[in-house]
Amino acid sequence: MTTVSDAVPVDMHGALPAPRERFWYPYLLIAPSMITLTVVSLIPFIYTVYLSLHAAKFGRVTEFIGVDNYIQLLTDGRFWNSIGIALVFVGIAVPIEFMLGLAGALVLNQQIRGRSILIPLLFMPTMMAPIVVGLLWKIMLAGSWGFISYNVLERFHLIGQTSVFASPDLALYALIFVDIWQWTPFMMLAFFAGLQALPLGPYRAAAVDGANGVQIFFNITLPMLTPLLVVIGLLRFIDAFKVFDTVFVLTGGGPGIATETPSILANKMTFEFWNIGEASALAVLVWIAFFAFCNIFYQVAKKRLNAF
Amino acid sequence: MNAPLKTSLAARSAEASNGAGLAIRHVSKSFHAPVLADINLEVGPGEVLALTGPSGAGKTTLCRILAGLERADSGALSLDGADLAAVPAGRRRVAFMFESYALYPHMTVRQNVLSPLLAAASNSRAVGASSHEAIDGMLDLLEIQRLSERLPGALSGGQKQRVALARALIQAPALLLLDEPISHLDAKLRHKLRGEIRRRLAAQTAPVLWSTPDGMEALSVGDRVAVIAGGRIEQVGTPEDIWLRPASLQVARLMGDPPINLLPGKLHAENDTTFFQHLSSRIALPAALVKAAEAATDNAVTLGVRPNAVALVAVDAAGALPAELYSNEPFGKHAIVTVDLGGLLLKVKTSMQDAARAGEQIGRPLGLSFLSEGLMLFDSATGRALPGAEAPKSNLKPDL
Numbered sequence: 151m152t153t154v155s156d157a158v159p160v161d162m163h164g165a166l167p168a169p170r171e172r173f174w175y176p177y178l179l180i181a182p183s184m185i186t187l188t189v190v191s192l193i194p195f196i197y198t199v200y201l202s203l204h205a206a207k208f209g210r211v212t213e214f215i216g217v218d219n220y221i222q223l224l225t226d227g228r229f230w231n232s233i234g235i236a237l238v239f240v241g242i243a244v245p246i247e248f249m250l251g252l253a254g255a256l257v258l259n260q261q262i263r264g265r266s267i268l269i270p271l272l273f274m275p276t277m278m279a280p281i282v283v284g285l286l287w288k289i290m291l292a293g294s295w296g297f298i299s300y301n302v303l304e305r306f307h308l309i310g311q312t313s314v315f316a317s318p319d320l321a322l323y324a325l326i327f328v329d330i331w332q333w334t335p336f337m338m339l340a341f342f343a344g345l346q347a348l349p350l351g352p353y354r355a356a357a358v359d360g361a362n363g364v365q366i367f368f369n370i371t372l373p374m375l376t377p378l379l380v381v382i383g384l385l386r387f388i389d390a391f392k393v394f395d396t397v398f399v400l401t402g403g404g405p406g407i408a409t410e411t412p413s414i415l416a417n418k419m420t421f422e423f424w425n426i427g428e429a430s431a432l433a434v435l436v437w438i439a440f441f442a443f444c445n446i447f448y449q450v451a452k453k454r455l456n457a458f
Numbered sequence: 459m460n461a462p463l464k465t466s467l468a469a470r471s472a473e474a475s476n477g478a479g480l481a482i483r484h485v486s487k488s489f490h491a492p493v494l495a496d497i498n499l500e501v502g503p504g505e506v507l508a509l510t511g512p513s514g515a516g517k518t519t520l521c522r523i524l525a526g527l528e529r530a531d532s533g534a535l536s537l538d539g540a541d542l543a544a545v546p547a548g549r550r551r552v553a554f555m556f557e558s559y560a561l562y563p564h565m566t567v568r569q570n571v572l573s574p575l576l577a578a579a580s581n582s583r584a585v586g587a588s589s590h591e592a593i594d595g596m597l598d599l600l601e602i603q604r605l606s607e608r609l610p611g612a613l614s615g616g617q618k619q620r621v622a623l624a625r626a627l628i629q630a631p632a633l634l635l636l637d638e639p640i641s642h643l644d645a646k647l648r649h650k651l652r653g654e655i656r657r658r659l660a661a662q663t664a665p666v667l668w669s670t671p672d673g674m675e676a677l678s679v680g681d682r683v684a685v686i687a688g689g690r691i692e693q694v695g696t697p698e699d700i701w702l703r704p705a706s707l708q709v710a711r712l713m714g715d716p717p718i719n720l721l722p723g724k725l726h727a728e729n730d731t732t733f734f735q736h737l738s739s740r741i742a743l744p745a746a747l748v749k750a751a752e753a754a755t756d757n758a759v760t761l762g763v764r765p766n767a768v769a770l771v772a773v774d775a776a777g778a779l780p781a782e783l784y785s786n787e788p789f790g791k792h793a794i795v796t797v798d799l800g801g802l803l804l805k806v807k808t809s810m811q812d813a814a815r816a817g818e819q820i821g822r823p824l825g826l827s828f829l830s831e832g833l834m835l836f837d838s839a840t841g842r843a844l845p846g847a848e849a850p851k852s853n854l855k856p857d858l
Contacts, residue, residue, distance in 0.1 A: 351556060352562045357527065358548070359548070
């Protein structure tokens with residue numbers, strides 16, 4: 151009599167048998183994403199590390215050369231130039247996007263008219279493919295006939311050249327401008343969503359206590375929003391450092407190497423100089439730098455800002 | 459011991475009529491449906507008005523209107539003679555303890571308690587060592603000193619409630635609003651804090667509005683009690699008034715543990731005696747109620763009787779109503795016996811000895827006797843107490 155109930159687990163609730171009895175069940179659930187990540191991310195990454203340690207020119211992997219590619223890269227002024235350009239790009243674009251985004255989010259968070267129309271419009275730059283953004287601004291800022299070049303820059307003699315992209319001094323700032331145009335609305339909407347999710351209780355308590363607007367912003371809004379600000383800021387920082395599409399379309403890294411970011415340089419090394427080994431070394435170095443940076447940042451943010 | 463309290467109360471209400479204290483006049487508010495309808499209340503300086511009523515009665519809305527977080531649709535508010543509605547929330551000098559606590563999630567317990575002082579001082583240097591000592595004292599009183607460096611996220615509901623309470627009590631406001639301040643605490647702490655908070659409130663001069671869904675808590679903490687239901691004030695009075703002379707069935711139902719017994723029935727006059735008749739049970743009304751009963755003869759009425767005004771007697775005792783035992787719960791200090799009187803369940807709060815005599819056997823016949831001092835009559839149609847149906851000053855033992 152007991153043998154039957156021993157052999158067949160009685161399912162009282164009509165549910166699946168307890169998952170813990172089948173050890174592979176959780177692995178089955180995460181398998182699709184693990185397989186995808188392995189194929190499109192892990193394998194190419196390992197292969198990149200492999201390439202970076204070999205002489206690989208003109209599509210042929212020849213011999214193991216240790217860290218020679220890295221030494222070559224680190225002694226190359228062009229590599230350091232690209233890092234410097236990325237830092238200027240990130241250092242100017244991201245803080246401005248951050249400040250404008252936060253200010254815009256605070257405005258949106260007021261009960262302003264037409265918010266429901268404004269929000270979908272604000273999504274547009276973010277929804278556009280970066281390559282389209284690049285083309286759009288290439289047309290707007292094209293020498294002589296570009297809409298902004300013709301109507302604004304030339305009319306008021308704001309620049310010496312006909313195109314901002316032709317000037318080694320201005321091209322980078324034009325790219326920064328485009329990045330700000332593209333990403334500020336995203337920051338604004340992300341921060342706005344964060345503001346909307348904040349609990350109302352503390353604001354009511356502050357209102358009754360007679361706290362003023364400045365006190366409320368610095369003592370309530372900012373601290374409660376910090377985790378979101380940190381995460382969005384970090385994501386944007388990483389993303390801006392790796393900027394490729396808009397730069398590729400607008401300047402291709404030029405004039406000369408005036409706007410050559412690490413991503414552009416890696417692309418040139420691969421498809422123009424056909425030095426795949428050194429390009430791989432560049433990719434690995436950038437990865438190591440970000441890995442270290444994000445870890446340190448995470449630790450600091452966790453301790454100091456109560457973020458994460 | 460009662461005398462000084464009474465005098466001070468009289469003095470306080472006198473002051474209230476001179477414009478000191480809080481006055482709420484004809485305040486109405488509706489969101490989609492009416493929430494508050496023509497509320498009139500006065501709270502004298504230093505007086506504690508307990509506002510009680512079922513959840514959804516409008517207690518929190520009234521507090522929010524007083525704090526300036528909501529605007530009344532109509533009516534007037536005045537505090538110490540000045541028009542309160544004209545003052546923005548931040549300048550009303552109101553201390554508001556929120557039912558939902560509304561703690562700052564990124565600040566420690568101590569910072570939360572300190573926050574209203576900082577906001578008032580507008581720069582942190584103005585908050586001196588004395589304030590910090592006061593905070594220490596407050597945290598000790600509420601037994602949350604050891605939590606002072608924790609964030610609200612790491613606290614239980616009762617702990618959060620005490621932090622919110624500390625944040626309200628640390629202030630020296632012009633008006634103190636406590637919205638369900640001790641409802642989530644355990645019984646022992648609630649007992650301790652009821653007394654401690656009353657002591658603190660007695661030492662200050664701001665009017666206090668203490669809202670609670672617990673009628674018994676309202677009776678214990680309020681100098682006066684206002685009962686609100688469905689957005690209307692049902693009755694305002696001293697705890698004794700509310701307990702002995704509830705103005706309506708609503709009020710009677712809210713007070714008491716276990717709640718009052720209500721028997722629907724009719725009144726009959728026969729041979730100079732007035733009876734209350736519920737099914738076949740007849741109860742002769744005491745002299746005090748006869749006058750009220752005359753006006754309502756043959757109307758549908760409801761007889762209210764507190765569980766401690768019903769006695770278990772022998773089945774064959776004179777005038778005993780025949781009932782059956784339904785359940786018997788011994789509480790140690792007293793017992794609650796539920797009896798079945800012709801299909802209506804009545805609660806009897808009685809001594810352990812009487813309850814033991816009633817036994818445990820379900821369905822066992824019992825005799826019931828209603829103590830004449832504890833009877834109240836209500837008009838079933840309107841729910842109001844019959845005029846003149848006020849119970850005299852009770853000689854019943856305190857309802858423990």
